[in-house]
Amino acid sequence: MAKIISGKEVSAQVRADVRAECETLKQQGITPGLAVIIVGDDPASRVYVNNKKKACADVGFLSEEYTLPAQTTQEELLDLIEKLNNKKEINGILCQLPLPKHLDEKAVINAISPLKDVDAFHPSNVGRIMIGDYHFLPCTPAGVMELIHSADIDVNGKNCVVIGRSNIVGKPMAMLLLHENGTVTICHSRTKNLKEICRSADILVAAVGKPKFVKADMVKEGAVVIDVGMDRDENGKLCGDVDFNEVEPLASYITPVPGGVGPMTIAMLMKNTLMAAKIQNGVLNNA
Numbered sequence: 186m187a188k189i190i191s192g193k194e195v196s197a198q199v200r201a202d203v204r205a206e207c208e209t210l211k212q213q214g215i216t217p218g219l220a221v222i223i224v225g226d227d228p229a230s231r232v233y234v235n236n237k238k239k240a241c242a243d244v245g246f247l248s249e250e251y252t253l254p255a256q257t258t259q260e261e262l263l264d265l266i267e268k269l270n271n272k273k274e275i276n277g278i279l280c281q282l283p284l285p286k287h288l289d290e291k292a293v294i295n296a297i298s299p300l301k302d303v304d305a306f307h308p309s310n311v312g313r314i315m316i317g318d319y320h321f322l323p324c325t326p327a328g329v330m331e332l333i334h335s336a337d338i339d340v341n342g343k344n345c346v347v348i349g350r351s352n353i354v355g356k357p358m359a360m361l362l363l364h365e366n367g368t369v370t371i372c373h374s375r376t377k378n379l380k381e382i383c384r385s386a387d388i389l390v391a392a393v394g395k396p397k398f399v400k401a402d403m404v405k406e407g408a409v410v411i412d413v414g415m416d417r418d419e420n421g422k423l424c425g426d427v428d429f430n431e432v433e434p435l436a437s438y439i440t441p442v443p444g445g446v447g448p449m450t451i452a453m454l455m456k457n458t459l460m461a462a463k464i465q466n467g468v469l470n471n472a
């Protein structure tokens with residue numbers, strides 16, 4: 186029987202810490218501010234953006250929402266980003282992805298000032314993560330590391346397998362595990378012997394985006410299993426990339442869906458925004 190790592194509990198603790206630090210900053214006349222841009226009316230994005238706004242209110246941040254119509258031009262979007270880059274009250278800028286097809290996501294990410302890039306998607310922040318010299322981490326991998334630490338799991342020398350190679354989760358996830366001296370393998374759709382590789386994992390992180398993809402025969406007894414998935418099963422019910430019922434009896438630790446990695450992502454966004462406010466106000470050095 187696995188121990189359940191509760192993202193609900195750990196994220197509440199992270200948010201409480203951010204709230205306390207925000208209170209201290211406010212006494213120095215600094216209120217962290219996050220701007221969230223949403224283009225179009227994707228229902229999932231709407232839910233995420235609402236949750237981000239609620240989280241800001243919960244920890245005491247200023248939040249501004251910019252809802253733009255689906256037909257917004259690239260120039261209009263870049264103009265808004267430029268305005269927010271120069272707006273003193275705003276410390277973090279997040280442009281909710283995916284964007285409508287006619288907009289150039291890469292150009293939008295590149296336009297956000299690296300100092301306000303609380304998603305850590307800008308190439309300059311990605312590069313800093315690569316060399317282990319960073320302030321901002323992409324929220325989901327950072328949340329996974331926080332969960333691993335909360336359970337006192339030592340990554341040092343462990344075989345870590347990450348399934349998925351996205352820029353947002355898989356690649357930075359691998360890098361963070363490597364920084365903690367894990368021996369890291371990234372698996373993807375072209376990987377041969379996926380089952381065998383997964384079975385070698387002491388720590389298995391599933392970020393594939395396929396419901397219940399990880400089955401019992403892919404997991405070593407006693408492994409730590411982290412589920413980044415947010416999928417729907419055959420009945421439309423929310424589930425993860427891991428078949429929880431099959432895998433839980435085998436694992437030593439496992440994260441549930443919902444209530445695992447999901448709540449951590451927003452908590453880490455709050456942490457990044459706090460960090461951005463500290464750097465921009467000279468409370469912390471950006472060197």
Ligand code: GUN
Pocket residue numbers: 279280281282283304324
């Ligand atoms: N869409 C889904 N996840 C994310 C995220 O972490 N950041 C942004 N900007 N958009 C997303």
